[in-house]
Amino acid sequence: MSTGAGLPLTRRQRDHQGRLQLSYWLRTASGAEEVVIEGESAVAFLREQDRERATTLLADLTGCTLRPLALSTLAHEPVCGLYADNLAHWYEALSRLEQADIGLMEEDIRPVDRYLIERGIFAGARVIEREGRTALMRDPFLPPLRLLSLDIETTLRADRILSIALQCAEEEVVLFNGSIAARPGLIPCAGERALLLAFTEQVRRLDPDLLIGWNVIGFDLRVLERRARALGIPLCLGRDDQPLRVESSQNGRWYARLNGRVVLDGIDTLKGATWQFERYSLEFVARELLGRGKLIHDPDDRGEEIQRLYREDPDALARYNLEDCRLVTAIFDKAELIPYLLERARLTGLALDKVGGSSQAFDNLYLPRLHRAGFVAPEYASGQGDLDVPGGFVMDSRPGLYRHVLVLDFKSLYPSIIRSFQIDPLGLAMGTRGDAPPEALVPGFHHAIFDRRHALLPGIIERLWQARDAAKREGNSALSQAIKIQMNACYGVLGSKVCRFFDQRLSGSITLRGHQILQQTAQRIESAYGHTVIYGDTDSVFVWLGDDWADRNTDAYGTRLATELNAWWAEQLQERFDVNSALELQYEAHYSRFLMPRMRHSDKGSKKRYAGLKRQSDGSETLVFRGLESVRTDWTPLARRFQQELYALIFNEQPWRAMLQQRVQAVMAGECDDELVYRRRIRQPLDAYTRNRPPHVRAAQQLEQQRRDEGLPPCYRVGDSVAYVMTVNGPEPAEKRRSPIDYQHYIDRQLLPVADSILPFIGESFAQLVAPQIDLF
Structure with a gap:
């Protein structure tokens, strides 16, 4: 029943x-x-x-x-x-x-x-x-889910909770610790104990399925649990009578245990859905995605301002607290995070709050099929691991400033290689057994042989592929993104020791086949069409049509080139391996101007670094950077803006020398100080940096020492971004700078490398152009 x-x-x-x-x-x-x-x-x-x-x-x-x-x-x-x-x-x-x-x-x-x-x-x-x-x-049933956004405000030491804001679709409420005029949505509480009891009652009343927030586990719930424990209050926020438990794993990640409710951290969920931001503070992400930010904008003064508002303007603090909840809800909605998590769950079986999980998702898809075939998975990561397996193919580039470069891109290259060449753990086990008929076998690399009759993974990939094409046609971006991530993960886990099916014969048969396909594609383009391939990277080739290309119907030509190469590959794979090709080369872009820079201090071409003017379908052009300073967060805003302006002028053949010289003068005159802040992430605990102390670590250690002297708790954790400037006395935290800025450092280390990545290709030199300006200072 x-x-x-x-x-x-x-x-x-x-x-x-x-x-x-x-x-x-x-x-x-x-x-x-x-x-x-x-x-x-x-x-x-x-x-x-x-x-x-x-x-x-x-x-x-x-x-x-x-x-x-x-x-x-x-x-x-x-x-x-x-x-x-x-x-x-x-x-x-x-x-x-x-x-x-x-x-x-x-x-x-x-x-x-x-x-x-x-x-x-x-x-x-x-x-x-x-x-x-x-x-x-x-059962295919998926219910609507009720979200509740949570945010708390505390003292600077987080040893007392000042207010708690809760926001869902129909209701908003702020619980305030202390005297404040009660009104709908604002509830005064006589002390922290009453605040926590009221909070528990509100969560039960609102009865959310999903509890969301920004660093909601590592800060909000952790502080709530700690304060409840100190006051002897059981914080029963789940759908049973068990109290909240916040635990830390060995890698420093925090987990919340609530029965019947899922807790989702906004930062982890965005990263899991492959959203990338320069910084992951709520203020920065909200401004990038929503065009608005917190009600207290200055992060340097935010902590003190919260304390002042609590004492002098509690209504303003309540508004600030609630606005943070609204921002998180709006980010989840704008980024379609809940639809993404639901589609991921339906696709892979991963729990909604699972962070990462590529290996587990692979297990969920593969193990039931393996068991039905009569086999069990091997001991964890017990496959062959002593082979020389390269990563994705990166071709030596030909540095230069070009006109008319086409980019041809293999759609989901590694999944298509798995499909085409029947690469699969069970297929490998049956293929290397030695009793399969020759017509059933497909060769791999490192003596791998795959029995196509038993391969399971190609069928899984094919079903995912078809589902993604359908999702695209239906405009289901959340499902399309979930499928893309999972298809690519099917390669990644096979080459990682976090996967029970790890075996370098599998991963090597994928990447080495990718190398072969990229190299032979480039050779075919050059021999059959007479164009020069100036670069290739993992799944793309960059084809120079020639500076004298007539530029008539270039998009149509790029599409025809991809179509003919696909037909050629289908013929090659059928003839050489007796397999159907799943390779799908697509015409991706036309760059009217394209720069492939040199490696610094070398005449060799760089890799994974280029820029160009990309032609849009309506004829307009967009400046695109890959791997260069303009898109790297460890370069200053000064360098990034300078590169965008300089390249745009040169690409469009407009005067650029005056801009360059004016920028140098402005830096030396102190007119660009707001753009001189570096931001870099801490990769390990600060006290673990002993021998090598990079500039951002030295700046962070200075700030932490100042906070210890003031009796304040540490502010940096692993993964946090440190903002610092270079002064005449070395790196110092941006918010606590004491020394004069070293402007010459920014000329030599930020402007010069950017300029000299492009100027030599037009016969110019940064040093010769700016020397007279620097002499003035």
Whole structure:
């Protein structure tokens, strides 16, 4: 009997009355309910040859059993299954077997996850009663989800909460710690204890499915939990009576444990959806995406201003607090983050709050198919790993300033190579077995051979490919992006030791085939069409048509060139490998002017660095930079703006010398100080920098020392961006600069490299042009 369908929000496994219990909170059409699954077992696999020894080791664990199975390893060894009906015995069994060096397979897959993926439940699930037991089955239902945006304001030391703002679609409320005139949406609380109790009550009343915020776990929820613990208040924010738990992993990432509600951090969610920003502060991202920012704009004064508003203008603080909630909600909406997460879940089975997860997504797609084929996954990352496997192909470039350069791009090159050449873990295992007929085999690299009859991954990629094409036709950008990320990840995980299917024969057969395809494409263009290929990078070739190209119907010519090359590749692959080509070369861009710069202090062409005037479909032109200072966040705004202006003038053959000289004069006169700030990220804890202390680290350490002297907590964490300027006494934090700026540093290290990346191609030199101006100072 069906009892309804819903989306699993959170999942939990535990022992209950000595038996494994799986718990899923489902968001249904009418609300949220907990579904409890009984009678399941934790499962792992080991070689049949180890079963007798394992039976002896586990004899006293009555909850564990070993059973022979009609399954094999990828090395064609029979396996048996290890089953445990409770987690306590399960973990003890794994520990004993590992200590005895008995190889285990798929032992890391949590029972609560395995239950879903083996049933093909990636997103929607239907609750059924079968033979007196509750179970879940796959269902396409996806409910609307209720979001609640959270933001808190605290003292500078975060040792007291001043206010808490909550915002959802229908309601906004600010809880204020202290005296303030009550009105709809503004609730005064007599102290921090009352504030936290009111907060808990509001969350229960609003009953969100998703709790969102900016650094909401690492700051807001962590502070809330710490203050609640200090005051002896259980912060029960979930849909059960269990208090909130905020935990940190070994890599420093914070996690929130709430049953029945999903917590999503805006920063992590944006990064996971491949949004990229120079900085990830709420102020910066909001201005970039929404065109508006926080109500207190200056980050240097924000902390002190919040304290002043709390004392002198509490209504203004409440407005500021609430506006931060609104900004986060608007960012989620603008970036379509929730639709993206839902499509990702439906596509891969990843939980909504899963950060990263490429390897787990691959498992979810691949393991059920592998099991149905009669095999289990290998021991974690046990494949061949001592081979010389290069990354993506990067061709030596031909430096120069060109006219009329076309870019031809292979659509999803690595996924198309997997499809074309039948690259697959099971296909490799069957192909190298030695008993397949020759017509079934497709060669790879590093002695890899793939049996096309057993390959699973090409079919997975093909279905994803077709789904992405359909999503594009329907205008479903969220689904299209989710599919693109997953298709590309199918290559990436095979070459990474975080994947159980890691084997360099797999990743090498992909990247080396990519090298071959790019090189032969370039050769074909030069021999058959007489054009020069000046550069190639991973999946693209840059074709110089010639400075004297007539530039008539160039777009049509680029499309025809790609079409003819695709036909040539289809013929080549059929003739040489007896496979159907999935390669799809596309005409991507026409640059009317194009710069391929030299490497610094070398005559060789650079790689992954170029700029050009890209011709748009309406005939207009856009200045494009790749890898150069203009798009690198570790260069100053001064250098980036200077490059954009200088290149635009030169590309368009307009006078540029006066601009260059005026910019040098302005820097030396102190008129560009706001553009001299460097921003670089901290990659490890500050105290870990001992031998090598880069400028941004030295500046950050200075600021942290000043904060310690003032009794304030540290402000920098791993991943944070440090803003600093170069002074006559070295790097100093931008907000606490004490020394005069070293203007000559900015001339030599910011303007000169930018100018001399293009000026030599037109017979000019930065030093000769600016020497008279510098002498004036």
